[in-house]
Amino acid sequence: MKLDKSKENISAMFDDIADRYDFLNHTFTANLDKVWRRKIINYISLNKIKATQIIDLASGTGDMAVELLKLEPQKIYSFDISPKMLELQRKKISNEKVVIQLADSENMPVESGSIDIVTISFGIRNFESIEKSLKEIYRVLKPDGMLIVLEMFSLEKRNPLFEFYFTKIMPVFGRIISRSNTAYAYLHTSVMNFKTVKEFVEIASNNGFVLEYRKNNFRKFVYSVYLRKFI
DSSP states (O other): OOOOOOOHHHHHHHHHHHHHHHHHHHHTTTTTTHHHHHHHHHHHHHTOOOEEEEEEOOOOOOOHHHGGGGGOOOOEEESOOHHHHHHHHHHHHOOTTTTEEEETBBBSSSTTTTTEEEEESSGGOSOOOOHHHHHHHHHEEEEEEEEEEEOOOSSOOOOHHHIIIIIIIIHHHHHHHHOOHHHHHHHHHHHHOOHHHHHHHHHHHTTTTTEEEEEEETTTEEEEEEEEOOO
16 A cells, blocks of 8 residues: 555544544554553653643544643644644633644644643654654753653564564554555555664654653554754
């Protein structure tokens, strides 16, 4: 499958599967995605990272925003390019601290140097341009602000079991449940063709970030990566 990461295609694809997205996400990860998000909140709390102003980028239906509310921030900007995902998020979250808005990773409607933390959960792999997005994230973060990425990265070494699951099982069940002929074929292809975590950290380092910590969540392909804005 040829990858089309244009904003128009990604927006349409997620609009198409929006009402089945949460169910599929939790099913395919055996609810571990919930655990991984909670661990991010624990890391922020235990390390006393300032979390007054937060952006949850590629926020989808808002699962990460729900967790981020536990940090008691002043404001969470919840940005995504899929109108239907945001519609579902508005049903899920009713809190004046959360600003739910259509916006993409290269053009965020916030002032420069105003944000403490940017989180991206299973979204950066779909960005049309990682480097342009990192430059925009760098712009909005305060000095010493943090970017936290939870993502499925490409494996550095082949794993037949992983490849069988992603190639044979997930696309078939994803197509049946989501009723989309392309979305879960895209998921498989986008993961297999994405950067390794090492390659991603190197790109981030070349765009103004320094690695603070990374956590292997599952089978050396699902990582949480914590990066500081470097001045």
